[in-house]
Amino acid sequence: xxxxxxxxxxxxxxxxxxxRQRVKPADIxxxxxxxxxxxxxxxxxxxxxxxxxxVLPAGDKPTGTLRDEAVKILPMHSARGLQFRIVLLLxxxxxPSPFKSRDDGIDRGLLYVAMTRAxxxxxxxxxxxxxxxxxxxxxxGTVPP
Numbered sequence: 001x002x003x004x005x006x007x008x009x010x011x012x013x014x015x016x017x018x019x020r021q022r023v024k025p026a027d028i029x030x031x032x033x034x035x036x037x038x039x040x041x042x043x044x045x046x047x048x049x050x051x052x053x054x055v056l057p058a059g060d061k062p063t064g065t066l067r068d069e070a071v072k073i074l075p076m077h078s079a080r081g082l083q084f085r086i087v088l089l090l091x092x093x094x095x096p097s098p099f100k101s102r103d104d105g106i107d108r109g110l111l112y113v114a115m116t117r118a119x120x121x122x123x124x125x126x127x128x129x130x131x132x133x134x135x136x137x138x139x140x141g142t143v144p145p
Contacts, residue, residue, distance in 0.1 A: 087118035
């Protein structure tokens with residue numbers, strides 16, 4: 001779903017304040033709540049590379065840098081201080097961490113940092129529920145699908 005959204009924006013632009021604006025690959029970041037890319041993240045990068053350039057600037061085997069003219073796929077932990085026109089947050093339901101040793105303040109801060117990287121559009125994707133996902137729906141005044 002994330003790849004389809006990105007392809008739509010790159011092909012058709014983004015409507016902001018009633019005006020359609022062009023979207024470049026470097027305008028988009030995909031953030032996920034793990035420290036290292038896993039098979040699903042690598043598969044997303046491969047899928048995106050089928051129609052645009054996407055890079056994994058973090059992890060053991062980076063495929064590019066933050067300066068590349070490409071969609072950036074990053075751990076939320078690496079997003080502090082960065083800004084992008086469009087941010088997709090993947091797997092929001094993985095926060096808060098299920099581990100007993102987790103620190104709610106750290107997990108909340110991580111989600112806050114990730115959400116505030118977006119300048120024009122924030123898309124939060126989840127496949128399950130969590131207390132944070134429920135809070136987000138409550139704050140938006142909507143009901144989960």
